């Protein structure tokens with residue numbers, strides 16, 4: 001089993017830290033990788049239609065191909081995003097739009113998808129951000145999971161502040177980040 005975590009932030013900041021907490025809960029026997037979109041160029045899908053005609057290969061040449069290969073290889077994809085105006089970042093949306101090519105071949109179908117969102121404000125749009133990620137996953141035919149018991153809601157929803165250059169997360173944010181990771185262990189157990 002392979003888990004891919006995607007940091008949808010434009011930088012390596014609080015979202016990456018939380019994703020590391022989530023992956024830290026996942027059993028060491030499970031293969032895990034985190035990628036940050038800040039390391040990749042991702043252009044916009046312009047609806048050229050090539051992927052529809054060629055069976056699912058995006059013809060734009062940038063960082064998307066590498067990410068697409070990683071997503072295709074993974075069994076579980078955990079997508080994290082900072083809340084930007086109540087939703088996901090523009091770069092993550094670009095990745096989602098480009099992934100239309102993968103939907104032509106249904107390459108992500110029946111993979112598991114969990115979501116993580118972090119914002120600077122309580123009720124700042126974390127759940128809406130998570131639902132944007134879930135919407136993408138559902139449209140690919142993926143199986144969406146949230147954080148497991150005892151928290152068991154939509155995934156990791158965190159509030160962050162910064163003190164002395166360090167990120168500080170609310171208690172619920174840390175708990176749901178961990179719980180999301182534990183849910184991956186439960187899925188792995190079910191699949192055995």
Ligand SMILES: Cc1cc2nc3c(=O)[nH]c(=O)nc-3n(C[C@H](O)[C@H](O)[C@H](O)COP(=O)(O)O)c2cc1C
Pocket residue numbers: 009010011012013014015016081082083084085086087118119120121122123124125160
């Ligand atoms: C353009 C922009 C819009 C933002 N909008 C929101 C928002 O709607 N709600 C919120 O709680 N935080 C908002 N924030 C704060 C970020 O979500 C927060 O700082 C987050 O921790 C950044 O994640 P990162 O450290 O991984 O980059 C916004 C930040 C930026 C730059």
